[in-house]
Amino acid sequence: MRPARPEDAAAWAEIYNQGIEERQATFETRLRSPEDLAALIERTIVAESDGRVVAWAGITPYSTRDAYAGVGEFSIYVDRAARGGGVGRRLLGELCDFAESLGFHKLTSKIFPENEASLALMRSCGFRDLGIHRRHARLDAEWRDVVVVERLLGDAAR
Secondary structure, three states, X not given: OEEOOHHHHHHHXXXXXXXXXXXXXXXXXXXXXXXXXXXXXHHEEEEEEOOEXXXXXXXXXXXXXXXXXXXXXXXXXXXXXXXXXOHHHHHHHHHHHHHHHOOOOEEEEEEOOOOHHHHHHHHHOOOEEEEEEEEEEEEOOEEEEEEEEEEXXXXXXX
């Protein structure tokens, strides 16, 4: 586990594009290039195996409003070939520590209810389900719900 570097962008985009193609992790439909992800590098960490990036997790601010300055929305994606081996759990734990070091007091995410593996990962790492946003957006012309999860960090968690 380590902070993302510019040379990780191709692998990072490839992993993200797997998630886009599978239609179970994001509402995005346009595949991403390494250049598309460059602006996110400062708040992204990666997991390596045998010198190869196999997963990434990144944080974006939840809102531009000052009142929400310590709340981050996160994404985590694991390469198909690396799923089920525990890398996602280790990376998510590291992401929580990384977020706290950046001054975040809460992480939140939205997950498709059908993505049982991601929901299980969240719960195993101390995230709690807050509820369901019904018909949150359309994906391929179909309405999709999302489960909202959160985890408090640092002083907010105590």
